[in-house]
Amino acid sequence: MERIIFYIIAFIIIVFAMASVSSRKMLRSVIYLLFVLCGIAGIYFLIDYNFLAAIQLTVYAGGIIVLIIFSVLLVHHIEMELEMAKPLRKILTALLCMLGLGVFLYTIYNNHFNVVDNQVTTTTADIGSKLLSYDAGGFILPFEVVSVLLLAAMVGAIVIAKGKKLTDNNDTEL
Amino acid sequence: MIAGISIYEILTVTSILFFIGVYGFITRKNLISVLISIELILNASVVNFVVINKYLYPDMLQGVIFAIFIIAVAAAETALAVSIIINLYRQISSVEVKDTEVMKY
Numbered sequence: 001m002e003r004i005i006f007y008i009i010a011f012i013i014i015v016f017a018m019a020s021v022s023s024r025k026m027l028r029s030v031i032y033l034l035f036v037l038c039g040i041a042g043i044y045f046l047i048d049y050n051f052l053a054a055i056q057l058t059v060y061a062g063g064i065i066v067l068i069i070f071s072v073l074l075v076h077h078i079e080m081e082l083e084m085a086k087p088l089r090k091i092l093t094a095l096l097c098m099l100g101l102g103v104f105l106y107t108i109y110n111n112h113f114n115v116v117d118n119q120v121t122t123t124t125a126d127i128g129s130k131l132l133s134y135d136a137g138g139f140i141l142p143f144e145v146v147s148v149l150l151l152a153a154m155v156g157a158i159v160i161a162k163g164k165k166l167t168d169n170n171d172t173e174l
Numbered sequence: 175m176i177a178g179i180s181i182y183e184i185l186t187v188t189s190i191l192f193f194i195g196v197y198g199f200i201t202r203k204n205l206i207s208v209l210i211s212i213e214l215i216l217n218a219s220v221v222n223f224v225v226i227n228k229y230l231y232p233d234m235l236q237g238v239i240f241a242i243f244i245i246a247v248a249a250a251e252t253a254l255a256v257s258i259i260i261n262l263y264r265q266i267s268s269v270e271v272k273d274t275e276v277m278k279y
Contacts, residue, residue, distance in 0.1 A: 003178040010187045017191055017214055021198030026206065033210050036191075040217055043184070046176050047228045052241055059245050064213065064252045071256045072206055075263045083270075085201040093200045097193040104189040113181050118232040130235045131242075139239050146246045153250035161257035 006046060013039040024082050026072050034065045051124045181229045185222065192218035205259050205269045209252065216248045 013036055020032035037060045044053035084090070134140045176184075195214030202208055220241045227237025263269055266276070 002176050006176055006179050006183075010183075013187065014190055014194070017194045020214070021194055021202065021207075021211060026204070029207060029210060033213060036214065037217065040221055043221060044224065047225065049224060049228070049238060052224060052238060055242065055245060059249055060213075060217075064249060067252055067256050068206065068209065071259055074260060075206070075269050082202070082204055082207065085203060090201055093197055097197045100196070101189055101193045104193075105186060108185050108189065109182060113230060115175075115181055115229050116232055118175060120232040122235065122238065127235060127238060127242075131239060142243060146243055150246060150250055153254055157253045157257040160254070160261050 002046060006043075009039050009042045009046070012036075013043075024084065026076050026082060027069070030065060030068050030072060033068075034061055037061050037065070048121055051122075051127055175229055175232075181225060184225045188218045188221045188225070191221075203271055205255075205262075205271060205274070208271070209255050209259075213248070213252070216244060220244050 016032045016035040016039070020029050020036060023029040023032060037056065041053045041056040041061070044050075044056060085093075131139050131143050192215055195211045195218060198211035198214065199208055202211060223237040223241050223244070227234065231237070259269055262274065266273055268274075
């Protein structure tokens, strides 16, 4: 049963990822990306990481997709079609990607993984205490660094998106 | 772990996803499409972290925590990229890669 569900999810992910990079309409491309992200959340549910699946759904499907849709609507007409690369360039890129994929798969299938058979369930409390522990192997410092990074990114995004007005006013006052 | 599914099959799926992202990154001519391709690449790598953690080291949590950090950094990166794109559109009225010659503020 889980096997069949995994194959269905993998099929959805790959088909919609291809549609997302080849669709000529901008908004559709974003919606296909949304399906890919939901499929990845499904994989997280399958391997029993519920907290990560919830993060994936809220941050990616809820936050990033809405942000990209906003930018598409601010920047494009909905019906506008994108110009695509030349066919020769497309074929060349596809061949190169196939080559790279071949190298990847050759390496993966020749490597022996020491798979541990397990049914361990990770609770959210485990992740939280690991994230905030300051013992050896704890992650309190990167956690704080990421929080500062998010603050800096937020301030930076506001300053950049606000545009020229800010500096003009400053210049006249000086 | 998923019953009946080996680690090889999941790594195959994520490798395909990664190279679809690389293909989109090279062939698309639009800044927002490039951003979408970057999201695909990042997601493929995050799934790799989580799956290897679950299959090889089930007692540890490093993979999950790195996945959370990658998602946070990706969110910050997308917010910045979207603000840069909107600002660029105000100045040159285009988001095509070939028109983007000036990034000086």
